[in-house]
Amino acid sequence: MADKDIKPAAGAAEDGREPFAAFVVDDQTASVITPIIEEYGWPRKRVQRGTLETAIRALGIMEPPRLLIVDLEKSKNPVDEITVLSETCGENTFIIALGEINDVQLYRDLISAGANDYILKPVKPETMSSAITKGFLFFHDKGPGGPSGPCKMCIVIGVRGGIGASLLVTNIAWIIANELKRPTALLDLDIHFGTSALTFDLEPGRGLADALEDPTRVDDLFIERAMIKVNDTLSILGSEMPFEDPFFPDTTALNHLVSTLKGKVKNLIVDLPRGMAGEHAHLLEESTDIILVTELALAATRDTIRFLSFIKNAAPKAKLHVVLNACHCDGAQEVSLKDFEASIETKVTWIMPMDVKVVLNAVRKGKVLPEISKDSKLVQTIRNIAQDLTGLKTKPKAKGAGKWSLKKK
Secondary structure, eight states: OOTTTTOHHHHHHTTOOOOOOESSSEEEEEEEHHHHHHTTOOOOGEEOOOOOHHHHHTTTTTTOOEEEEETTTSSHHHHHHHHHHHHHHTTTSSSEEEEEEEEHHHHHHHHHHHHEEESOOOOOOOOHHHHHHHHHHHTTTTTTTTTTOOOOEEEEEESSTSSHHHHHHHHHHHHHHTTSSSOEEEEEEEETTOHHHHHHTOOTTTHHHHHHOOGGSHHHHHHHHEEEESSSSSEEOOOOOTTOOOEEEEEEEEHHHHHHHHOOEEEEEEOOOOOTTTTHHHHHOOOEEEEEEEOOSHHHHHHHHHHHHHHHHHOOOSEEEEEEGGGOOSSSSSHHHHHHHHTTTTTSSEEEEOOHHHHHHHHHTEEEETHHOOSSSSHHHHHHHHHHHHOOSOOOTTTTTTTTOOOOO
């Protein structure tokens, strides 16, 4: 049920407000909520009988609590009333709405109106507990560093198709999870052709598609069941939908999914197809780091310039890194490194050296690169990227790793 090890953050405890209140219309719902809040030490009298309209009237004359549950069952205009409630409470109240209508559009409208979560009735104890914990952590994380520091979210984009972005994503995630011992999730947003699960010789399942088709189902329990575990510290959420079935992720659903994932892990690595970046710029804004994977080709130079300009406007606070995949530099180069950096007006952050033998061996054995050759220059470079993203180190950087030269020796 509730996480008894979680203690209120200092800032949340000092704001003087009540931690919790609920307005529900039936005894069954109240009986589910009451034992959960008692585990937090909150009195059962905080669960009151009342409609959404009752909650609005009450909160018009009293200070809003930090966490609020309201029941939409008898509401004639739930979206409009949630809007009024949200304006009354302000952004510092986490609102959980309960209702009987299983409709994705209603869910999206309620979230847009100011609700933080929507749960179908009759509510299940595990779903209710998960939602209350998420709401509690909303304020708990506002303390110094949160329970264990905020989740670091890194988005990786290949500026051209087949440029090695997915290769980098899977190996960064594996190193962070296994060598740096950080709970990590890999979100592969290539709905039809994602390869993250395939890299680990796993079946991706339908978890991602289900999450984006019906966001009302997404909570901690859903994520736990939908994600494919590589091991105890690394999980993957992806899909292999039939390519003849068109699918366009909804912004609200994707926001909710990413928010839920960030609440469960310390590092979230997102493989974002380049075609989705423009429509889902909100993901870039939420990230702490963005990696552009590119190559020394004319088209890649052009697209790197375009992405750099776009990202600087969409996510000005994110750290932006340019990774040059030298695996694509065999033979004659269309653009020299010097001209490339001059054109993009940015220094290349890392250069991934070519190591065809290690890459092919990993593919054939269904393993990641560090499992095949942990000390190769390619793996050492990817390890340095993972260490720089997390601020953690397993050992001193190998000499020359990440500084590999394109010049002939």
